[in-house]
Amino acid sequence: MATLKKRRGNWYARIQWRDENGSMKEKQIPLRTQSKVTARERLSEVVKVKSDIRDGLSFAFPWISDDCRTKVKVFTVGDAIKQWINHREKSKIRKSTLELNKLGLKYFTELLGQKRPMDSISSIDICNYIDLLDSKRLSDTTINIHLRTIKTMMRYYHKIDQLKSVPVIEQRKIPKADPIYIRDDEFQKIMELDCPNDFYKRIFFFYRETGLRLREPFMATLSGRWLDIPPESKTKSARSIELNDRLVQIFKEIVSWYRTGYGSTLVDCGEHLSKVFKQALRDIGADDSKPFHSLRHTFAVRRILMKTRAHDVKLMMGHASVTTTEQYTRMNLKRVAQDFPTLVSSYSNSEKFGQKDTFLKDTNDIRGAYLPIFEKIES
Secondary structure, three states: OEEEEEEOOEEEEEEEEEOOOOOEEEEEEEOOOOOHHHHHHHHHHHHHOHHHHHOOOOEOOOOOOOOOOEOOOOOEHHHHHHHHHHHHHHOOOOHHHHHHHHHHHHHHHHHHOOOOEHHHOOHHHHHHHHHHHHHOOOOHHHHHHHHHHHHHHHHHHHHOOOOOOOOOOOOOOOOOOOOOOOOHHHHHHHHOOOOOOHHHHHHHHHHHHHOOOOOHHHOOEEEOOEEEEOOOOOOOOOEEEEOOHHHHHHHHHHHHHHHOOOOOOOOOHHHHHHHHHHHHHHHOOOOOOOOOOHHHHHHHHHHHHOOOOHHHHHHHHOOOOHHHHHHHHOOOHHHHHOOOHHHHHHHOOOOOOOOOOOOOHHHHHHHHHHHHHHHHHHO
């Protein structure tokens, strides 16, 4: 509501509203005139921006002050997101993570608008944000990622004294599920497909036998038989794994393929591999919801079945904590072993079974089942 009020001979525009707690708030704007006719004209100008005034944003009128401007500095959602994205970019986080952050913040802006003061955000707003994410039919996991983004951003501004407080932001509880892996029979069927070609099959084999994350080969360097993965990877810590001759050759193929454009100029190389892998799953009649990352899980599951210590698997996979690795040891391994009959039959009676192994040398012993896909690099 906007009304006129006269005080000491001068007219003022009076803006009144109730806050979210029902308390009455008021802001008076000087109209700098003693004429009621002029005051009414200027009141109509004030009414046009009364929502900005109510939200504590900047406003300007030609009759106010020498520079014709009155400013109220308020830290808005738009300001916060712009600064936060800039901060995240300087932190050199992964591009995919940054894009996911931006998407969550886009939804946040969709709900609150860019001009909303950050200090006015309440737990009710967070509940409304969750409702918005639900309406977009996002998974609970994705919703939790977006909630973490908002929580991390607000905690950051609270830490540097740009926010007075942070509302309660609780994530949804998601039942823990076993890691998704590729069974022996599924992998064998992929190896027997006419398409993709043998090169892509060797790539799939490489990931399954090394446990690397999707983009790690493209940032790694080879020193003799050692593959050095830099700290730019997910856990921000470097690690090295020793490859056997076969994996060294495949890695060199991957590097050459990547440097010459990886067969696609339309998408990221990781996305390209994911699409090829999903198509292969569809072609063998398997569940194509299994991500490319399931090859990494397959590596871990196979290592645990081979009785490799969880700590050694942690080192090979570059987990920040052995707790992450232990998710594989909590699986029903007797049941899981049925999905890897080739591995179990090859190793259950071997002297090597259960020995410490961090060098990936044992992959030489199981190549027989997939020998045709290596003919090109061995000729």
